[in-house]
Amino acid sequence: MPDPQLPSQPAAGDGTADPVGPIAAALAGPGWCVAEAFLSPAETGALAAECQALWEEGGFRHARIGVGANLRLRPEIRSDRVHWIDPAAPAPALRPYLERIERLRLALNESLWLGLFEFEGFFAVYPPGSFYARHMDNFEGARHRLVTCVLYLNGDWAPGDGGELRLYTDGEDPTRRVDIEPRGGTLAAFLSERFPHEVLPARRDRLSLTGWLRLRD
Numbered sequence: 001m002p003d004p005q006l007p008s009q010p011a012a013g014d015g016t017a018d019p020v021g022p023i024a025a026a027l028a029g030p031g032w033c034v035a036e037a038f039l040s041p042a043e044t045g046a047l048a049a050e051c052q053a054l055w056e057e058g059g060f061r062h063a064r065i066g067v068g069a070n071l072r073l074r075p076e077i078r079s080d081r082v083h084w085i086d087p088a089a090p091a092p093a094l095r096p097y098l099e100r101i102e103r104l105r106l107a108l109n110e111s112l113w114l115g116l117f118e119f120e121g122f123f124a125v126y127p128p129g130s131f132y133a134r135h136m137d138n139f140e141g142a143r144h145r146l147v148t149c150v151l152y153l154n155g156d157w158a159p160g161d162g163g164e165l166r167l168y169t170d171g172e173d174p175t176r177r178v179d180i181e182p183r184g185g186t187l188a189a190f191l192s193e194r195f196p197h198e199v200l201p202a203r204r205d206r207l208s209l210t211g212w213l214r215l216r217d
């Protein structure tokens with residue numbers, strides 16, 4: 001099996017490398033990948049500042065799980081806070097990311113015939129001690145999310161800070177897993193239906209932009 005850990009790449013915005021092709025290839029192969037420097041430090045910093053400003057305005061709420069009438073607060077399962085993005089009016093800081101995700105959507109539709117229709121996503125903040133227990137991204141009764149994309153926004157995340165994304169690479173065997181550090185500018189992408197995952201407790205505020213390429217309702 002090819003190594004799904006993509007090599008560290010130059011900033012995608014500097015014209016020397018485009019991460020979209022390798023990510024699409026990794027999703028078609030092992031089904032998951034980690035792309036460092038998916039955004040440049042400046043682009044990542046602008047998103048972190050946007051996230052911080054929304055937080056200070058009181059724009060976040062406790063994340064819930066489930067769908068429709070079954071949406072529930074379950075802090076014993078997840079304790080992050082979220083702010084959903086309005087795709088019709090994205091903040092300027094979101095544009096470089098949304099542009100790259102749109103190209104990934106088109107590349108996946110071309111290579112894998114996934115029929116991905118749109119992106120939905122939210123800023124997430126995991127305050128110290130918060131986590132998200134092992135889960136799948138599609139809740140009962142809704143199977144529209146095909147590709148999970150998580151972009152990390154803390155420019156100075158260090159190994160002792162916790163908050164790793166633990167991805168179970170073989171759903172049958174819980175010992176087969178990778179822990180992905182949430183370092184600013186890194187994108188973790190995986191097929192939503194294939195990989196259970198969890199977020200280990202963060203020891204400091206952990207900022208991210210989580211979203212899905214999904215089918216039409």
Ligand SMILES: O=C(O)CCC(=O)C(=O)O
Pocket residue numbers: 124132137150164165197198199208210
């Ligand atoms: O932040 C992460 O690393 C993953 C978040 C997640 O699994 C989710 O929001 O469904």
Ligand SMILES: [Fe+2]
Pocket residue numbers: 135136137197
């Ligand atoms: Fe998830």
